[in-house]
Amino acid sequence: MCGKKSGLVGMVREKMREENCAEECGSEYADVPYHTEVRWLSRGKVLNRCFELREEICQFLETKGKDTAELREQKFLCELAFLCDISSHLDALNLQLQGRGRIITDMYAAVRAFKTKLCLWENQMLQGNHCHFPCCQTIKAQISTAVFPCAQFAEKLSVLAAEFSQRFADFDVQKCRFELLSNPFAVDVENAPTNIQMELIELQCNDTLKSKYDAVGAAQFPRFIPDTMPQLRTQAAQMLSMFGSTYLCEQLFSSMKMTKTTHRRRLTDEHLRSILRISSAQSLSPDMNELAPKKRCQPKPENAVTIAVSSRVLFRTETEQKVYEQKGVEEYLRYQVEHENEPFAPGPAFSFVKALEAVNARLRELYPESEELFDIVLVTYNHAHVGVRLINTINHHNLFIERFCMTGGSSPIGYLKAWQTNLYLSADAEKVREALSEGIAAATMFMSNKLTEVSQTQLRVAFDGDAVLFSDESERIFKTQGLDGFFQHERDNEDILLDRGPLKDFLASLGKLQNKFYAKGHRLDCPIRTYLVTARSAASSGIRALKTLRAWGLETDEALFLAGAPKGPMLEKIRPHIYFDDQMFHVEGAAEMGTVAAHVPYGIAQKHPHKKCLNTGK
Structure with a gap:
C-alpha cells in the first residue's frame, strides 16, 4: 500500500516541480519532498505532504487532462489518511530509539509503550474513535461515517501489534x-x-x-x-553491553558522503568496507590527563637499566648468517631486503626481553612517572638496510624496542658505553670479551633447539657465583691447590669479602627495581626473582658468598649450593629466562636441559675451555 502511494507521489512531484503548480495554487507548500532509501521512514513525511496537498495535486492533474477519479475515491483517501497517521506514529517511535545516552532499558520501555498504544488504537478504531489519528479524523469528517473502514484498519493495527510481539519476543524474556x-x-x-x-x-x-x-x-x-x-x-x-541506541548508526549515515549524493544510495556490500572506515564517534575527545601517564616513553639512560641485545640472539638468523658467510655482504643485503616483510623467528633472548617488558608494565602501574625501567637497545653489526626487516619483526612480535644501534660491521662497544649499558648479550664471544674488558656486564648466548617454557609474568634470572657475581679468586685457588686447598682458603678467609665479579652490578640493578616493588608491598608477588646457583658447598664455602652479598647490600631470592652436583636439573626446575655461568661445561649442561644459558668469558676458567663448543662465528 505504501509503495503504491509513494510511486504516485514520485510522478506527481516531478510534474509539479516543472510547472510550479503548487505556487500558482497558493498552497502553503511549494513542493512535495521525496523519500530516501537510507531513511525509509521519510516516506511518512512524503505521504503527509501529499495528503495536505491532495486538492492541489488533483487540480494540477486535471489541467493536464489526467483522470483524478482514483485520487478522489473515498477508499483511497481513507487508506492514505491511515498510512499518514500510522507512519507518523512509527516515526515518533524511531526518534525515541535514537539519541545520546540511550541504553537497552530505554529502548525496551519505548517498544513496550508502543505495543500498548497499538492495543489502545485497535480498540478505539473499532469504536470509531480516531482521536490519535488526525488525518483519519479529517477524512471521516468529509465522507460518510459508514464508508470509513474502521474494522479493516483495526485489523491492520492488530497485525502490526502481533509483528511487534514476535519481533521483540526475546526481549520480553x-x-x-x-x-x-x-x-x-x-x-x-x-x-x-x-x-x-x-x-x-x-x-x-x-x-x-x-x-x-x-x-x-x-x-x-x-x-x-x-x-x-x-x-x-x-x-x-x-x-x-547490549546495543542500546541507533544513534551511532544515524551519526554514521550523516557522516557518509555516499548518502549525501543526489541519488542517495543504499548501504551495499560493494562499498561497505570503505564506508566503515569513517569515524562514527566524531564528538569524542581524548582524555589527555588519563592517556599521558600510559604513554610508553623511553627512559633516560642514566635512570634506566639498559639491556643491549644483539639481533642474532633476539631473533633466529641462522639462514641469513649462512648467506653472509657463503655469498658475501652484497648478496646478504639483497637477501634481507627481498625478505624484509618476513619476520624473524624468536631467538634465545626473546623470552628474556618479553619478561623485561612484563616487569616494565608492572612498574608503570605502580610508578606512572618513574623512569627506573628496563630500557632495551637492539645492537647489530648489520647495515641500515636491514633495519626495515628488524622493525617489521619487532612490530610483528609486539616488542617495545625504540633504540637501535646498527653499526654496519663496526664494533658496538663504544656505543654501549654511551648508552650506559647494564648488560650486553651477543652471539659474538669476541665482542663480549671486549665489553667485559671495558667494565660492561656481558655474556655470550647460544642457539638451542630445545627451550623450556618459562614464566610470562615473572622475570627469573639465575647466576653462578665465582667469576660471575664474584671474582675468580677462589676459582684460581681451586685450579692451583685443588679442592682441599680451596676449602682451607675459604675457611681462612671466611670474613674477608670476595672481590666483585663482572655481573655484580647487573644483580644490583635488578635489586634496585625489586626494591620498588617491595616498597609497594609486593615482595611475595614481585615480578623479578633472582637465584644464586653455585657449585660451592653450603657448609664449607657457602658462608663467604652469602656474607659478601650481604655486605654489598645485595641478595638473591634463592640460593642453591650444589657441592659440585650438576646444575642442569636444578635449572630445569627453576626455569630461568637466562642463566649466567663462566664455565662452558655448565652452560652446555643447562642448554641440554632446555635452559637459556649465557657464557661469561671471564676468569681463569677460560684457560681451560671445555672441548665441546656450542657457538662459533662473529
Whole structure:
C-alpha cells in the first residue's frame, strides 16, 4: 500500500516541480519532498505532504487532462489518511530509539509503550474513535461515517501489534533483567535470580547507593555498585553491553558522503568496507590527563637499566648468517631486503626481553612517572638496510624496542658505553670479551633447539657465583691447590669479602627495581626473582658468598649450593629466562636441559675451555 502511494507521489512531484503548480495554487507548500532509501521512514513525511496537498495535486492533474477519479475515491483517501497517521506514529517511535545516552532499558520501555498504544488504537478504531489519528479524523469528517473502514484498519493495527510481539519476543524474556538495571531498588527480590538475591537485598537497604542512583540515573549507576556485589556488577555490565541506541548508526549515515549524493544510495556490500572506515564517534575527545601517564616513553639512560641485545640472539638468523658467510655482504643485503616483510623467528633472548617488558608494565602501574625501567637497545653489526626487516619483526612480535644501534660491521662497544649499558648479550664471544674488558656486564648466548617454557609474568634470572657475581679468586685457588686447598682458603678467609665479579652490578640493578616493588608491598608477588646457583658447598664455602652479598647490600631470592652436583636439573626446575655461568661445561649442561644459558668469558676458567663448543662465528 505504501509503495503504491509513494510511486504516485514520485510522478506527481516531478510534474509539479516543472510547472510550479503548487505556487500558482497558493498552497502553503511549494513542493512535495521525496523519500530516501537510507531513511525509509521519510516516506511518512512524503505521504503527509501529499495528503495536505491532495486538492492541489488533483487540480494540477486535471489541467493536464489526467483522470483524478482514483485520487478522489473515498477508499483511497481513507487508506492514505491511515498510512499518514500510522507512519507518523512509527516515526515518533524511531526518534525515541535514537539519541545520546540511550541504553537497552530505554529502548525496551519505548517498544513496550508502543505495543500498548497499538492495543489502545485497535480498540478505539473499532469504536470509531480516531482521536490519535488526525488525518483519519479529517477524512471521516468529509465522507460518510459508514464508508470509513474502521474494522479493516483495526485489523491492520492488530497485525502490526502481533509483528511487534514476535519481533521483540526475546526481549520480553529478559524483562526481569532489564528491571534490575532500570530500577534495582524497586525489584521484588523473590522474583530475582537466586544468585543475586542476597546482593540485591544489601543494595536495596543501602541508602547511600539509593541516593547515588537518584543522582546519576540508571545508565551511570552500575559504575558505583561496590566490588562486594560482583553478581550485580556482572548483571549490569551484561545489560549495558547490549546495543542500546541507533544513534551511532544515524551519526554514521550523516557522516557518509555516499548518502549525501543526489541519488542517495543504499548501504551495499560493494562499498561497505570503505564506508566503515569513517569515524562514527566524531564528538569524542581524548582524555589527555588519563592517556599521558600510559604513554610508553623511553627512559633516560642514566635512570634506566639498559639491556643491549644483539639481533642474532633476539631473533633466529641462522639462514641469513649462512648467506653472509657463503655469498658475501652484497648478496646478504639483497637477501634481507627481498625478505624484509618476513619476520624473524624468536631467538634465545626473546623470552628474556618479553619478561623485561612484563616487569616494565608492572612498574608503570605502580610508578606512572618513574623512569627506573628496563630500557632495551637492539645492537647489530648489520647495515641500515636491514633495519626495515628488524622493525617489521619487532612490530610483528609486539616488542617495545625504540633504540637501535646498527653499526654496519663496526664494533658496538663504544656505543654501549654511551648508552650506559647494564648488560650486553651477543652471539659474538669476541665482542663480549671486549665489553667485559671495558667494565660492561656481558655474556655470550647460544642457539638451542630445545627451550623450556618459562614464566610470562615473572622475570627469573639465575647466576653462578665465582667469576660471575664474584671474582675468580677462589676459582684460581681451586685450579692451583685443588679442592682441599680451596676449602682451607675459604675457611681462612671466611670474613674477608670476595672481590666483585663482572655481573655484580647487573644483580644490583635488578635489586634496585625489586626494591620498588617491595616498597609497594609486593615482595611475595614481585615480578623479578633472582637465584644464586653455585657449585660451592653450603657448609664449607657457602658462608663467604652469602656474607659478601650481604655486605654489598645485595641478595638473591634463592640460593642453591650444589657441592659440585650438576646444575642442569636444578635449572630445569627453576626455569630461568637466562642463566649466567663462566664455565662452558655448565652452560652446555643447562642448554641440554632446555635452559637459556649465557657464557661469561671471564676468569681463569677460560684457560681451560671445555672441548665441546656450542657457538662459533662473529
